[in-house]
Amino acid sequence: MTEDYRSAVAFVTGAASGIGAAVTTMLLERGAAVIASDLSEKGLAFHVDRYGDRVFPVRVDVSDEGSIEAGLAAGVDRFGRLDRAFNIAGVSKGAMIVDLPVEQWDFNVNVVLRGVFLSVKHEARIMRENGGGAIVNMSSLNAHVPMHTGAAYASAKAGVEMFTKNAALELADDGIRLNAILPGLIDTPLTQRRLTNGPLMEHWLTRIPLHRPGLPEEVAQAALFLAGSEASYITGTSLVVDGGWEITGYPDLRPFS
């Protein structure tokens, strides 16, 4: 797998924080050149300080088509081509449906779902000129499991999962593989408010068979596998990375048997 990335050029969205930062670091550790994009330029400086000119930092708003197109073009101009892409940027701003302002619905859907559509559209246009590539989209366990106040986010993440399958179907003839990852509870800035709530975590961890939140690096390992040559026959599928959370829907009958 290390060899796999030594001469690769990768594009990452959401590269400044959490899972996107972990993917960017892992790609750079394995020798890739990375077009590291985020809405926040500040968080990208960390990668440049550590890995120098193998990183091309670029401010991109994934919900804005012109921004994605320009960011990708500048990166490809710098490194010459594009082999892999990791669409990780995301936001989650929740409210109960009856109180959910339409602007907040649009905000979640525009970043999460429209952002992945726009990213894949422009990544694929470049990759097919290079003879193919691989793309990983970050969905969520919420694509399968709803949560209170999560209607916009969960619906958008379910959309990301189906969009990935549709894109895998359409782009197979161009030599482009696409897969989605559905993380459960991962320890990142996005989840800090919940992770530091003791009573909530005590309850939550009873639903996770591995009894802990995941690390961003554990999601990054799955992402690099799916985008790498070891996954050469895998396209249009989803990988749940959740410590077993999804399989705990059934009540624990042991105390009653």
Ligand SMILES: NC(=O)c1ccc[n+]([C@@H]2O[C@H](COP(=O)([O-])OP(=O)(O)OC[C@H]3O[C@@H](n4cnc5c(N)ncnc54)[C@H](O)[C@@H]3O)[C@@H](O)[C@H]2O)c1
């Ligand atoms: N942390 C979890 O438990 C968890 C679980 C399931 C799915 N996810 C998904 O994983 C992805 C990464 O989440 P994270 O936990 O690392 O969050 P994070 O908040 O640490 O990182 C998200 C990054 O996306 C960037 N971003 C936000 N809006 C953007 C925009 N319009 N354009 C470009 N960049 C933008 C932010 O600046 C930030 O750097 C998200 O898509 C999230 O929904 C996270």
